[in-house]
């Protein structure tokens with residue numbers, strides 16, 4: 036049965052292949068096929084093959100009526116679709132070649148000129164200095180005999196519409212779909228309509244929305260699947276800024292990372308950290324574009340109330356694999372709204388405006404040089420002269436299409452700027468009126484027209500074939516009851532990369548780590564420099580991205596003030612500045628009017644656009660993000676509490692290191708200690724801490740030796756080494772945490788009481804994390820407790836003694852080489868900087884210093900008050916000598932103690 040099902044499954048394929056060889060069919064073969072079919076029917080298989088005669092070709096099939104008619108039709112349809120498909124591909128290839136030839140004839144670098152109309156309220160002046168006598172010439176009327184005319188690939192007079200402009204641009208867009216890199220520039224004096232051409236308005240959309248629409252529409256009509264990714268950045272004062280990353284609003288807001296230009300081995304340019312968002316829908320792309328526009332650096336100038344102070348670059352990356360008509364699998368289209376060129380002599384700009392103007396002019400000049408060099412096919416192309424040309428290096432070469440839309444003002448007062456602009460355009464185009472040979476020009480025109488006709492013919496034929504294919508697909512669908520597009524093997528299953536902030540963040544982090552790890556230490560960025568440059572911030576800060584930043588409401592805007600600029604400045608126009616920046620700016624030069632960088636855009640806006648069509652993904656990712664966030668929250672919480680604890684300690688003037696209790700407390704506390712040795716999770720944390728300390732130092736208050744005032748330190752090197760070898764890294768860490776927590780304060784009734792405020796926050800952490808480890812270490816200490824290795828201190832052990840004990844303790848921790856370490860110093864080899872800091876703090880603490888200064892005078896004073904709680908007991912001379920020697924030997928100074936302390940001990 037299994038075998039028969041298999042043969043049924045294979046039958047279709049077998050028959051198809053046999054039908055494909057119908058020319059060589061023999062009656063015997065036909066009979067054998069019919070037998071197979073019959074045998075299948077007789078076995079009751081669910082195959083529905085009803086061979087019938089379809090056309091004359093099949094009359095030879097004696098049992099044709101048993102062949103499934105549907106299957107034959109389906110196979111025929113598939114064949115026809117496949118042949119149509121290959122024909123369309125062939126035509127596409129021919130069209131690409133023809134288009135490329137056409138664009139070559141037109142010039143890979145083409146220059147258009149658009150003249151801005153006179154806007155409402157503008158004074159035209161006495162005469163009209165700029166005129167467009169035909170569609171390729173601009174005539175400039177200058178006083179005297181200096182009138183000039185300039186030639187362009189196309190001139191758009193003042194009344195021309197956005198549609199007309201786009202029609203001329205469209206071949207470049209088609210070329211971009213064919214796999215060529217393309218650049219579209221809007222160049223011109225400030226206020227001449229560059230942004231209008233590129234962006235347009237709701238009634239007259241500009242080149243950017245039209246280009247996006249055209250690309251998406253054409254791609255949807257293609258046989259292949261395209262992936263588009265949208266990026267937007269600006270070059271402001273020689274810095275690259277990603278416009279799709281939320282920009283800081285307040286000075287305290289984190290800076291987005293700086294973008295850097297990278298060149299891959301194949302010469303391709305990549306902008307590191309630049310966000311590229313996959314777009315599949317026109318509206319989605321437009322929303323991103325609008326969001327990016329809101330982050331642009333703009334300011335009010337004399338010439339334009341809303342002047343762009345940077346170059347705005349939109350990059351549409353196109354990926355399409357295996358399409359034969361494409362030049363390369365990945366290419367990009369750049370749509371660039373250049374900053375307005377300015378004449379500083381005229382604008383009299385100063386301060387930031389001057390800087391901005393200078394930066395814009397320099398990069399425009401660099402761009403002109405590059406295009407000029409490319410036109411002249413020079414050996415050296417000066418790409419490195421500006422960030423703009425560096426970014427566009429791989430999109431401005433021979434194999435790319437470049438279109439520059441030069442904008443001029445119709446006003447007489449702008450004549451100088453217009454001349455500059457037209458000269459720039461002429462240089463870029465490398466041709467002026469009169470330079471071209473008329474015969475050559477006519478031939479070129481004829482060839483262009485011919486190619487245009489070829490392209491139109493191909494497109495028409497392709498369209499017809501496409502329609503036929505669509506019809507066949509519908510028919511096939513009705514027969515197979517499946518979506519033929521799914522079966523179309525020509526379509527590539529392009530996996531659209533999802534924007535995962537975590538991945539992006541990690542990628543950037545890794546990349547940074549990798550790049551910085553290659554550098555020697557002194558060249559690596561410090562924390563401060565990173566913070567300054569913003570590189571320490573993740574590109575997609577999770578908190579930032581998912582947190583709704585408060586939008587500036589209209590009331591907030593209303594609080595912005597409008598004030599006139601100082602006379603004499605170029606900013607005679609009123610400038611709206613937010614209240615926050617107002618005072619600062621008034622104090623500065625008025626020329627330094629705040630450039631508006633980021634307005635009214637929240638991260639949520641971007642998120643909404645990016646994830647609008649990927650809600651499912653977000654939902655599933657959310658869980659991961661949540662877990663991730665929770666983990667981070669835990670760590671953050673821990674770090675915060677730790678920081679606050681440290682801060683509290685540092686600011687606390689009454690801080691003393693942990694010391695064992697004086698004799699009079701001994702009995703009570705020893706009992707507590709004993710009870711806690713058995714019960715580690717006791718509720719009384721204070722006692723636990725104290726007990727821990729006892730355990731740590733193995734200090735035993737000896738009642739019998741209460742008046743001896745002797746500290747005996749017995750050192751057993753062998754034992755010590757053994758102990759050290761037994762203490763593992765975890766235990767060391769636990770001990771460190773534990774020491775960190777063991778701060779106690781003086782109190783009248785309970786002289787060495789654990790500070791509740793410090794420890795309360797730690798209690799839970801301690802119970803959960805440190806207690807088990809502590810218990811382990813305690814057990815360890817008890818296990819290795821040798822009575823001979825104990826510190827013997829008097830009942831009335833003073834703070835001084837105990838302080839020295841602390842010093843010795845820390846010293847021994849520092850002295851990893853020291854062979855004379857007592858067994859009790861089990862954390863040898865690890866520097867406990869926190870404890871060290873605590874001890875240092877003693878010496879800077881007035882109150883404590885008074886009591887703990889170890890000099891003879893103080894010792895005598897303290898001796899007199901030995902019986903009183905809270906007063907240090909004088910030290911025995913012997914102890915002083917031992918300790919001083921030990922301190923000396925163990926490089927006290929390397930611990931950071933000053934000479935005062937050292938002298939005090941040795942005196």
Ligand SMILES: Nc1ncnc2c1ncn2[C@@H]1O[C@H](COP(=O)(O)OP(=O)(O)OP(=O)(O)O)[C@@H](O)[C@H]1O
Nearest residue numbers: 151152225226227228229230231339342343374375
């Ligand atoms: N072709 C046009 N039709 C109608 N209005 C136009 C046209 N060109 C420009 N404008 C208007 O002129 C003004 C200035 O234009 P726009 O802001 O686009 O200049 P710009 O060259 O981008 O200036 P900048 O370089 O300072 O940013 C705008 O109000 C715009 O609407």
